[in-house]
Amino acid sequence: MKILVCLSNVPDTTSKITFTDNNTAFNTAGVQYIINPYDEIALARAVELAGNGQGTITVIHVGEATADPTIRKALAIGADQAVRIDASPRDAWFVAHQIASYAKTQNFDLILTGRESIDYNGSLVQGYIAELLGIPSISIAKKLDINDSQATVEREIEGGKEVIQVPLPVVIGTAEGVAEPKIPNMRGIMSARTKPLEVIQAMDVPALSHITHFDTPPPRGNVKLVDKDHVTQLVELLHSEAKVI
Amino acid sequence: MAILVYIENIAGAFKKSGYEAVSYAKAIGDATGQPVTALSIGKVDTGCLEGIGRYGVSKVIEVNTEQLHQFVNQAYAAVIAEVANSIQATTIVLSNSFSGKGLAPRIAAKLDAALADGAITLPIIKGDVWEIKKSAFSGKAIATQELTTPIKAIALTPNTIEAVEAQTTIEIKAFQPQVSATDLSTVVKDIVQTTDKIPLPEANIVVSAGRGLKGPENWKMIEELADILGAATACSKPVSDAGWRPHEEHVGQTGLAVSPNLYIAIGISGAIQHLAGISSSKTIVVINSDPEAPFFKVADYGIVGDAFDVVPKLIDAFKVYKNH
Numbered sequence: 001m002k003i004l005v006c007l008s009n010v011p012d013t014t015s016k017i018t019f020t021d022n023n024t025a026f027n028t029a030g031v032q033y034i035i036n037p038y039d040e041i042a043l044a045r046a047v048e049l050a051g052n053g054q055g056t057i058t059v060i061h062v063g064e065a066t067a068d069p070t071i072r073k074a075l076a077i078g079a080d081q082a083v084r085i086d087a088s089p090r091d092a093w094f095v096a097h098q099i100a101s102y103a104k105t106q107n108f109d110l111i112l113t114g115r116e117s118i119d120y121n122g123s124l125v126q127g128y129i130a131e132l133l134g135i136p137s138i139s140i141a142k143k144l145d146i147n148d149s150q151a152t153v154e155r156e157i158e159g160g161k162e163v164i165q166v167p168l169p170v171v172i173g174t175a176e177g178v179a180e181p182k183i184p185n186m187r188g189i190m191s192a193r194t195k196p197l198e199v200i201q202a203m204d205v206p207a208l209s210h211i212t213h214f215d216t217p218p219p220r221g222n223v224k225l226v227d228k229d230h231v232t233q234l235v236e237l238l239h240s241e242a243k244v245i
Numbered sequence: 246m247a248i249l250v251y252i253e254n255i256a257g258a259f260k261k262s263g264y265e266a267v268s269y270a271k272a273i274g275d276a277t278g279q280p281v282t283a284l285s286i287g288k289v290d291t292g293c294l295e296g297i298g299r300y301g302v303s304k305v306i307e308v309n310t311e312q313l314h315q316f317v318n319q320a321y322a323a324v325i326a327e328v329a330n331s332i333q334a335t336t337i338v339l340s341n342s343f344s345g346k347g348l349a350p351r352i353a354a355k356l357d358a359a360l361a362d363g364a365i366t367l368p369i370i371k372g373d374v375w376e377i378k379k380s381a382f383s384g385k386a387i388a389t390q391e392l393t394t395p396i397k398a399i400a401l402t403p404n405t406i407e408a409v410e411a412q413t414t415i416e417i418k419a420f421q422p423q424v425s426a427t428d429l430s431t432v433v434k435d436i437v438q439t440t441d442k443i444p445l446p447e448a449n450i451v452v453s454a455g456r457g458l459k460g461p462e463n464w465k466m467i468e469e470l471a472d473i474l475g476a477a478t479a480c481s482k483p484v485s486d487a488g489w490r491p492h493e494e495h496v497g498q499t500g501l502a503v504s505p506n507l508y509i510a511i512g513i514s515g516a517i518q519h520l521a522g523i524s525s526s527k528t529i530v531v532i533n534s535d536p537e538a539p540f541f542k543v544a545d546y547g548i549v550g551d552a553f554d555v556v557p558k559l560i561d562a563f564k565v566y567k568n569h
Contacts, residue, residue: 013498013518017385026382037499092350093360116346118383118498124362127322127350136319136431139347142492152434156343156493158255158444162316163435173347176485176492176500208394209359212376215387217524220543223531228550231558234530235566237546242528244450244507245474245566 001055001146003046004108006099006125007074008036008089008117009067019214026119026214035070037181038114040077042172044179045144046112047078055109056080060102062095064088068197075192076184082195087202090210092120096128097205103133108169110151115140115173123173130171138164142177248274248281249334251325252297253344254289259296261447262340262401264408267300269401270338271411272367279336282306284328286321288314294417301411306332306420313424315433316344322351324422329356331420334396341400342446349400359392362400365504365525368392383498383521403446404504405525440477445494448477450507451526453496455481455519457512457533457552461489466556467511473563479503481513497522512552515540532556 011017012032020027035043046057059079061071064086071082085098103111111130116123123139130137142161143154151170154177155162184192226234238245250270252263267283274281282304283297289307297305308324325348329337337352339345341363353360361368361377365387368375374393380402381388445451452471458464464478471478478494485495496503498518508526513519515531515538523529524543531544534551541547548555 011382013383013521017382019386096350120381120388121379121383121502122362123346124350124353124360127347128354130319131322131351131354134427137347137351138318138431140343157436158260158343158446159440159442160436160438161493162433163437164431165434166431176495208357209361209390209392211381211388212391213389214381215378215389217384217387220524220529220545223541223544223547225547225549228548228555228558231548231555232562232565234546234548234559235562238507238528238530239566242507242545244528245563 001050001109002107003050003055003057004103004106004111005039005043005046005057005059005074005079006111006113007039007059007061007070008114008119009033009061009063009070010036010117010119013037013118017216023213023215033067033070035074036114036117038116038174040181041176041178042112042114042174043074043077043079044182045174047182048179049146058083058106060085060099062087062089062098062202071197072192073184075195075197076188077182078188080195082197084197084199085202086199090207092122092124092128093208094205096125096132098202099125100129100132101203102200103129110146110168111171113171113173115175126171126173135169135171136166137171138166139173140175141172142175144172144174144178246279247332247334248279248336248338249284249329249332250281250302251284251337251339253340253342254285254287254293257288257290257293259289259293260340260342261408262342262403264300265403265406266338266340266401267297267302268408269367269406271301273336273338276370280304282332282334284308284325286313286324295415298413298415299410300408301413303413303415305415305417307417308420308422310422310424312429317429317431318347319351319431320424320428322348322355323428324424325352326355327422328420337396337398339400341402345400349398353398356396356398357394358396358398359394360398360400361390361392363402364399365402365405368399380502380525384502384524385521402504404449439491439493442471443475443477445477445479445501445503449505450474450476451479451503451505452476452509452511453479453481453513454484454511455513456483464490466560470556470560470563473560473567481519510540511556513540514538515543
């Protein structure tokens with residue numbers, strides 16, 4: 001089985017989010033980058049599925065060379081080889097085109113992405129890739145098993161889950177529950193240095209939309225404290241002041 | 246020029262987020278003078294279909310093909326795009342629900358449409374260029390996105406606008422789509438309902454608890470409080486990681502982002518990752534024994550006290566309130 005895992009390189013979850021250039025660009029100064037946590041779940045499941053010589057894992061990232069440490073980490077966790085499409089990942093449409101165009105040449109059985117990226121919170125790349133390849137996609141998988149040429153997936157729905165069977169090849173967006181993220185061991189870290197990382201030129205894709213600027217949400221706070229022995233006061237405030245009950 | 250809004254159903258009844266999408270589409274229709282058509286796919290009660298009229302939309306297209314009684318992402322996306330083309334829709338609106346997230350990019354790709362996913366505002370319309378705000382960096386920022394394509398798709402974040410009633414009469418039209426076999430390769434084997442309460446993403450009130458509860462056996466009072474308020478229950482990451490509560494209740498940066506009217510956090514310290522998932526809640530109440538808990542800094546109301554002391558009192562107080 002040939003598995004492709006798509007990686008986003010995102011700011012660490014503890015990062016302070018600020019912007020530069022008149023709030024038009026994310027301020028990367030001092031920001032630590034990590035594998036998008038949902039992509040880490042995808043990679044962990046891929047490593048489990050490909051174990052014991054059951055398959056090979058390629059990780060793909062659309063981005064600049066600054067993302068190479070993130071890609072090497074994925075190799076250390078257990079991917080066999082990596083591809084980096086050398087371009088700034090402008091938006092999901094652009095990224096999906098690059099990945100789909102690479103995937104077309106490789107005949108992957110399974111393409112995994114995280115359910116969304118934690119930077120722009122898009123969950124678009126999986127659907128775009130699937131559409132560009134003309135194959136099925138499942139957006140939020142909480143469980144994923146492969147039997148022969150079929151995937152059995154539990155998909156999250158509001159208030160429950162759906163159990164789905166889908167033939168390979170398929171694109172799946174993974175969420176918590178699919179696998180526990182894996183920490184690379186020393187052998188993995190050593191071998192990652194010599195695993196192949198191929199850099200490919202990006203294709204041209206017209207932009208359909210763009211982000212013009214960012215705002216930070218208005219500060220909250222000025223908490224009104226209610227005495228723990230007078231909780232009725234809270235009920236009154238929620239009713240008459242906040243008007244939420 | 247027309248607007249198409251897809252309304253999602255669950256077991257034959259439209260979802261709350263679907264009505265929100267209808268109201269949103271109606272507001273764009275009113276602003277641009279375009280007619281709005283609603284689309285229902287699957288087996289939906291006639292009463293429900295007629296009920297769309299309450300939200301000011303007078304045309305519904307019903308696709309009730311047997312092959313589409315279960316949700317099949319690829320086929321649904323194809324049908325929505327086909328219907329959009331048939332009525333020459335230039336705007337497609339749907340909810341950014343769990344299913345919507347799967348559908349939206351496929352529909353947009355089929356129609357060469359720019360997609361605003363997770364919209365939290367109505368568009369500011371400047372001719373062919375529309376400006377829409379969406380949440381970014383897990384609630385730590387708001388991005389303004391410009392859509393420049395002739396056809397535009399918008400996936401609306403649930404719970405960000407209220408469904409507004411505006412009664413009108415409704416005309417229901419059946420539509421027979423061209424569904425290809427390759428779009429139907431996905432088969433739904435089973436649907437498991439994990440809660441009979443309001444689903445977390447759609448809840449107006451959320452009662453959430455963290456490690457301060459000390460163990461899964463102590464969630465009874467959280468559930469009781471939620472029941473009284475008609476709320477959904479949620480939890481912090483350490484709680485779902487420990488297996489005290491199911492993953493789908495995990496709210497935060499790597500879990501679900503919610504935007505209820507009222508978010509009550511009990512025994513949660515307020516780590517930056519948790520706050521990211523709840524920061525767009527309209528009102529935040531924090532109950533924590535530690536007065537220095539960072540959560541108080543973003544709260545509207547707070548009680549410094551032990552959950553095991555405060556929550557039972559709060560249950561009594563809400564009971565009294567509800568009985569009045």
